[in-house]
């Protein structure tokens with residue numbers, strides 16, 4: 001592969017557009033300083049506008065998100081929900097009542113969420129190292145790996161261990177992101193693979209590993 005070719009960050013097709021990683025719609029006006037863009041083919045950019053909305057909806061539907069996440073939820077997201085209620089209802093499928101402050105656990109499309117995260121991590125990896133990742137990445141997030149047991153939410157101990165391990169290995173790596181209230185991350189690439197940790201709206205954390 002000749003990296004001087006203008007090819008897509010996700011595949012080897014010719015790049016035709018610039019794509020924001022993470023998607024630009026996650027960043028409110030005034031918090032779009034030095035957003036990262038990568039070259040992308042048509043398929044891996046234009047086709048994912050709905051996925052970007054899906055990802056934003058999940059990330060801002062969060063009691064613990066900071067005011068930027070809350071503003072996006074009560075502004076753009078609720079407006080979009082009123083325009084396309086069925087599409088948005090499909091983002092979440094209420095499962096059962098639980099003993100939590102909000103009372104309901106929502107089932108989300110984990111595959112779709114993981115794919116959204118993979119796009120971000122592969123884009124950022126390409127941005128940092130000018131190399132592509134073609135293999136599948138493992139994505140974990142304590143917020144989105146919750147299960148329920150007797151009506152109480154919990155996260156599997158393997159997931160907690162994985163997140164803590166990634167967090168610990170990355171703790172001395174530099175923190176990147178010029179709009180840290182919205183998105184900040186750490187990344188490490190070694191011969192063994194890639195580790196990535198990020199936080200959105202000073203709340204939702206995601207942890208990723210994979211081979212490169």
Ligand SMILES: [Zn+2]
Nearest residue numbers: 008011041044
């Ligand atoms: Zn592509």
